[in-house]
Amino acid sequence: MPIDILSRIGGTTLLPLRRIIPANGARILLKIESENPTGSMKDRMALAMIEAAERDGRLKPGGSVVEYTGGSTGVSLAQVCAVKGYRLHIVTSDAFAREKLTHMRLLGAELTIIPSESGRMTEKLTKDMIEAARVIAAETGAFWTDQMRNTDQLAAYDRLADELWEQTGGRIDAFVQSVGTAASFRGTGEALLRHDPKIVLMAVEPAESAVLSGGPTGAHKIDGVGAGYVVPLWRPDLVDAIEPVSTAEATAMAMRLAREEGLFAGTSTGGNVTAALRLAKRLGPGATIITVMCDTGMKYLNSFGAKLDG
Numbered sequence: 001m002p003i004d005i006l007s008r009i010g011g012t013t014l015l016p017l018r019r020i021i022p023a024n025g026a027r028i029l030l031k032i033e034s035e036n037p038t039g040s041m042k043d044r045m046a047l048a049m050i051e052a053a054e055r056d057g058r059l060k061p062g063g064s065v066v067e068y069t070g071g072s073t074g075v076s077l078a079q080v081c082a083v084k085g086y087r088l089h090i091v092t093s094d095a096f097a098r099e100k101l102t103h104m105r106l107l108g109a110e111l112t113i114i115p116s117e118s119g120r121m122t123e124k125l126t127k128d129m130i131e132a133a134r135v136i137a138a139e140t141g142a143f144w145t146d147q148m149r150n151t152d153q154l155a156a157y158d159r160l161a162d163e164l165w166e167q168t169g170g171r172i173d174a175f176v177q178s179v180g181t182a183a184s185f186r187g188t189g190e191a192l193l194r195h196d197p198k199i200v201l202m203a204v205e206p207a208e209s210a211v212l213s214g215g216p217t218g219a220h221k222i223d224g225v226g227a228g229y230v231v232p233l234w235r236p237d238l239v240d241a242i243e244p245v246s247t248a249e250a251t252a253m254a255m256r257l258a259r260e261e262g263l264f265a266g267t268s269t270g271g272n273v274t275a276a277l278r279l280a281k282r283l284g285p286g287a288t289i290i291t292v293m294c295d296t297g298m299k300y301l302n303s304f305g306a307k308l309d310g
Contacts, residue, residue, distance in 0.1 A: 010036070017261060040072040065142055070095070078103070099302060118219075175189060175192055175289075176275050177202075178222075179203050182235070202239070208246060209228050220246075222250050224294065
């Protein structure tokens, strides 16, 4: 089989946090998904969805793909489609990082931009994007990856879980992950529980829109998570705890990770680490918590730069 950039997806490093650690708390290990080719864990699921559609004939050579996305899935799909020779139409919004939109275009994607409410993520925006993608797929005959419902992507997170198990020698007490489509939380969590049913699974969501916790839908600015409603792939029976983290808390932690750990990540990672620290205090010394550096902060340079200038 010829080697291409897609062969570099997965096999990412697992690092312990060195300075951002709780006193008398559990050890926190961070899966560095920014090492994937586009700098995001979404490379895994994009490849899985496309390859599954190729295998069963939903996507044929020379075909087209459509998806709605806050950015990272779109960038990952754009890379996969560029390598494999598919046309790609992405429905996205001005609510998301401009760097991601530019990256998608550079990789050859056509973009439809849905206006947001003051640059914030809301339930209405998510559903408007989904409907626009559905219409485009119906009118053009393109293959709609439909990430909110597509279970093909779960296989990608089986591999992620297996990597974690191997890298820790099976010493995992808890897994913490933010919820967007819920695929990474569900897929990784299901696979980890097959290894050890005692592993604690903690989901993270925006405090401003804590719908998984039973709260009202709201607006937030944590890219890639918090759709504003309970998403189809969510499995409440899997979760042991749901931790709300505000946009301000997630952003502040992303800044701390850069300055104290040298790890430049996005706000979803900041949310993950904030929640993991809270859990670390509860589990105490001797436990090991795994969480995820979902993507690189290079995707958010303009927004982080604006905060520094402000």
